[in-house]
Amino acid sequence: GQNIDQPTEMTATEGAIVQINCTYQTSGFNGLFWYQQHAGEAPTFLSYNVLDGLEEKGRFSSFLSRSKGYSYLLLKELQMKDSASYLCAVVDSNYQLIWGAGTKLIIKP
Amino acid sequence: IAGITQAPTSQILAAGRRMTLRCTQDMRHNAMYWYRQDLGLGLRLIHYSNTAGTTGKGEVPDGYSVSRANTDDFPLTLASAVPSQTSVYFCASSDSGTSDRDEQFFGPGTRLTVL
Numbered sequence A: 001g002q003n004i005d006q007p008t009e010m011t012a013t014e015g016a017i018v019q020i021n022c023t024y025q026t027s028g029f030n031g032l033f034w035y036q037q038h039a040g041e042a043p044t045f046l047s048y049n050v051l052d053g054l055e056e057k058g059r060f061s062s063f064l065s066r067s068k069g070y071s072y073l074l075l076k077e078l079q080m081k082d083s084a085s086y087l088c089a090v091v092d093s094n095y096q097l098i099w100g101a102g103t104k105l106i107i108k109p
Numbered sequence B: 001i002a003g004i005t006q007a008p009t010s011q012i013l014a015a016g017r018r019m020t021l022r023c024t025q026d027m028r029h030n031a032m033y034w035y036r037q038d039l040g041l042g043l044r045l046i047h048y049s050n051t052a053g054t055t056g057k058g059e060v061p062d063g064y065s066v067s068r069a070n071t072d073d074f075p076l077t078l079a080s081a082v083p084s085q086t087s088v089y090f091c092a093s094s095d096s097g098t099s100d101r102d103e104q105f106f107g108p109g110t111r112l113t114v115l
Helices: none
Strands: A003-005 A009-013 A018-025 A030-036 A044-049 A053-057 A060-065 A069-073 A084-090 A098-099 A103-108 B004-007 B010-013 B020-023 B029-036 B044-049 B064-066 B076-078 B087-094 B110-114
Touching: A003 A084, A009 A018, A009 B087, A018 A030, A018 A084, A018 A103, A030 A060, A030 A069, A044 A053, A044 A060, A044 A069, A069 A084, B004 B087, B020 B029, B020 B110, B044 B064
Parallel strands: A009 A103, B010 B110
Antiparallel strands: A003 A018, A018 A069, A030 A044, A030 A084, A053 A060, A060 A069, A084 A098, A084 A103, B004 B020, B020 B076, B029 B044, B029 B087, B064 B076, B087 B110
16 A cells, blocks of 8 residues: 655744654655645645755755655744644655645744 | 635535535646545545546545536535535646646635535
């Protein structure tokens, strides 16, 4: 079967750094997305990785290791507005997205 | 219209009733999708369409039907609603549907409660 695992919830302090992990087992791999979803809102795109390594975009970075079936999202200089759920999704062999349940990130002052 | 719109925003429905959720995009995207999102579960694909005139089944298609008469619209119909269909429904679209780096854009969602 296909499986995406993420921690259910994480807590971090404003100004700090947090890493959200995602492990996957899917039928094929054609890339991995990270989306952000604020409570009551739609998911919005954060990053896409298809090759191994780190992709940096401002305060957010995303890492991929295809051999380990592993990715992480790194958020630096945390702000209160970063309180949201972070969704990991893998593009499978049929080019469909397989979604993790999401990680709820709580930022404390 | 800018992006994707969904209607209604929320709805309370009696079990057994028929309901159509509407979705319209103005980005001329080829592919469109319907997902449901339930607490503790990831987004689950109900149906998709890679181009106007074609549709496909996702992970959880039972009890739902879709049509894609044109590029812009992708309605989702519940023929006879049941309480287990209580959920938040998201419509999404993407440029291709058949490539890897194919970012999906989401509508604001419809919160449906079936009693």
